[in-house]
Amino acid sequence: MAQSEVRGEAPAAGDTMSLKPQASDASAGTGRRKGGRRADGPKTDRRRRRRRALRWSAIVLAVLIVGTAGAGYLYYQHLNGNIQKGRRNSADDSKAHRTQPNAAGQTPLNILLIGSDSRNSAENVKLGGSRDHRGDPPLGDVQMLIHLSADRKSASMVSIPRDTRVDIPRCTDPETGKVYPAVNDIINVSLARGGAGCTLATWQNLTGVYIDHWMTIDFSGVVRMADAIGGVEVCVRQNVWDHPTASVPGGSGLRMTAGTHKVKGEQALQWLRTRHAWGSDLMRARAQHMYLNSMMRTLRQQNVFTDTGRLMNLAEAATKSLKVSEEIGTVKKLYDLGMQLKSVPSDRITSLTMPNLTDPLDSNHVVPDKANADKVWQMLQDDVPFDKNGKDSGAKKPAPGKPAGKPSVEPGRLGVLVQNATRTATEGPVPQRARAIGQALAQQGYVRATADTSGTLSEDRTVVRYPSADLRGDAQAVAKALGIPLNAVKQSTDVSGVTVVVGADWRTGTTYPEQAAPKAGDLPQGSDAVNGSDTTKCMDVYNIYRW
Incomplete structure (x- = not known):
């Protein structure tokens, strides 16, 4: 092959047929031939050596980069392998x-x-x-x-x-x-x-x-x-x-x-x-x-x-x-x-x-x-x-819950289960708590509300749970009747119907108490x-x- 087929690559040193003289070379007296070969001047020799050096430098650098990257990748994999x-x-x-x-x-x-x-x-x-x-x-x-x-x-x-x-x-x-x-x-x-x-x-x-x-x-x-x-x-x-x-x-x-x-x-x-x-x-x-x-x-x-x-x-x-x-x-x-x-x-x-x-x-x-x-x-x-040393992060308080849905049935036809979950690690359950809230619901028209007598649970916060999307509006209506915020209404597979779980945050009264929003740096006593x-x-x- 008389000429390189790689675009941008210089001809091989012995490829004399591909070295065509340029006009600038003739006028400078560096493009003449002696004995069928080109006679280059010292500047051309220096340029050729410089090009050859740059080409080899690029090759060496490429090898080093690839080698280092390979070693880096292997070390990265080694570190990943350390992690349990x-x-x-x-x-x-x-x-x-x-x-x-x-x-x-x-x-x-x-x-x-x-x-x-x-x-x-x-x-x-x-x-x-x-x-x-x-x-x-x-x-x-x-x-x-x-x-x-x-x-x-x-x-x-x-x-x-x-x-x-x-x-x-x-x-x-x-x-x-x-x-x-x-x-x-x-x-x-x-x-x-x-x-x-x-x-x-x-x-x-x-x-x-x-x-x-x-x-x-x-x-x-x-x-x-x-x-x-x-x-x-x-x-x-x-x-x-x-x-x-x-x-x-x-x-x-x-x-x-x-x-x-x-x-x-x-x-x-x-x-x-x-x-x-x-x-x-x-x-x-x-x-x-x-x-x-x-x-x-x-x-x-x-x-x-x-x-x-x-x-x-x-x-x-x-x-x-x-x-x-x-x-x-x-x-x-x-x-x-x-x-x-x-x-x-x-x-x-x-x-x-x-x-x-x-x-x-x-x-x-x-x-x-x-x-x-x-x-x-x-x-x-x-x-x-x-701390009090900066601005609030901008995170929202608990979301207000999904927009109120339309109840599927009248209050008098909806079965509601009320559970007593007021027990804590330091206090026992409030006696008859589920019954009291059930009666409050009955006064709001939910006459089919019943207290769960299977035992007492432990929940920090009161929540209204419902099993499927078609009962979301009903659950929200029950929450509204008791003053419970919509963000406490949750869909859950743990219940078979609308269920009010009365938590430890509601141990007295029949209307859910408003919760004061905490402020930055306002830490409770005993927190050290x-x-x-x-x-x-x-x-x-x-x-x-x-x-």
């Missing part, structure tokens, strides 16, 4: 509903962080104590809901103490298929009754907050993450040593002098697990909040993306340490989550512990302080910031709130653990 995943929800039902979007179409994001006490590895046994517990189902000793506002400009973190007695729903273990019946027990056992998906369902049913994702981390994961970050600053007011005593066995082993320290590795785990030295499990939650706030400040100050080695270490640690719900089980999705969290200013992050009371059935346990806890849950549902920008907080040490 599980089913988001392992319960049969949920009482939670998503918060309505704001004017920009944004919705809040809720992530449940669970610290597992699993000892099912040599590493965890070494870090977490007794070998006798190796093989036992893990317990969720740390449980914290992270709420990102719809506009991603504020964040709230809420802990529930591990010894809080709650209703745990019926759950199915997604790995074994074992079914666990509903039970009233302390919340940390929910992890052993169907995995993180059961803990998520327990939280949803308790709070009414829809939870998008869960993440779990065990002892060894905490150590890896603390090391990858480079340490987290914490503070104690007195010298502390959390060690066994004559009356109280166990202890985390945390030992440090008064003041501020940067903890990493095993010492970070000791800080998060310390309970006795702080005086109670509630104070342990405060120490955990302080740690997380400090960690977020540290990450905001660091720019790991300019340090390839640190970025890789952090990526390795994170993907090896976390087990996540399957819908966020990729590096990209975890990275996006991290960037959203990192973008929140420190003074717009507020952490607190669920307001609680001593359990009347067991002084070693606690139960939700219903009125104050409900206020916290309402703020999360309505996307109301825990800590702002993320507060660097002055230090933990007080219980007397017998000072040295």
Whole structure:
């Protein structure tokens, strides 16, 4: 072949027939032939060498790009392979509903962080104590809901103490298929009754907050993450040593002098697990909040993306340490989550512990302080910031419900079932509550309203349920008759007809009470709130653990 067939490619060095002289070459004296070959001048030689060098540079660069991209892809796949995943929800039902979007179409994001006490590895046994517990189902000793506002400009973190007695729903273990019946027990056992998906369902049913994702981390994961970050600053007011005593066995082993320290590795785990030295499990939650706030400040100050080695270490640690719900089980999705969290200013992050009371059935346990806890849950549902340092996110309050439909029958012909769901963890059901509301309905013309006598239920909020779209108008009319807002009218396959479920928010009276809308920063008493920008907080040490 006398000439290259590749468009734009220079002729081969020996392809003399394809080198046609140009007019400019003749006038410059560089295009003449000697002995049948072209005699090029020094400028042409330099141009040819430059073209050849550029061509080889382009080839080498292309090889490097492809090779690097291939290695990057393989590393990305390696990181994805590190991540353990599980089913988001392992319960049969949920009482939670998503918060309505704001004017920009944004919705809040809720992530449940669970610290597992699993000892099912040599590493965890070494870090977490007794070998006798190796093989036992893990317990969720740390449980914290992270709420990102719809506009991603504020964040709230809420802990529930591990010894809080709650209703745990019926759950199915997604790995074994074992079914666990509903039970009233302390919340940390929910992890052993169907995995993180059961803990998520327990939280949803308790709070009414829809939870998008869960993440779990065990002892060894905490150590890896603390090391990858480079340490987290914490503070104690007195010298502390959390060690066994004559009356109280166990202890985390945390030992440090008064003041501020940067903890990493095993010492970070000791800080998060310390309970006795702080005086109670509630104070342990405060120490955990302080740690997380400090960690977020540290990450905001660091720019790991300019340090390839640190970025890789952090990526390795994170993907090896976390087990996540399957819908966020990729590096990209975890990275996006991290960037959203990192973008929140420190003074717009507020952490607190669920307001609680001593359990009347067991002084070693606690139960939700219903009125104050409900206020916290309402703020999360309505996307109301825990702080007063910025504007409202713009998220809407609960939607007004679907437009009123036309009832299918006259009130006197409609069968309505009324259920008593006023029982709470601290209070028994209000006697004859379903009967009283049924009578109120009868006075409004719903003479076929009857009270369900099969037993009492537990619902935080009153709701009117209906089974199919043709009964929506009837259900809305029943709600209107009782003063119940339309956003509390829900379609559900759990009922066979229009059903009024009288919740714990309506224990007296026959007209549904109006609910006051919560305001930003208006936190209830007993929440022990800590702002993320507060660097002055230090933990007080219980007397017998000072040295």
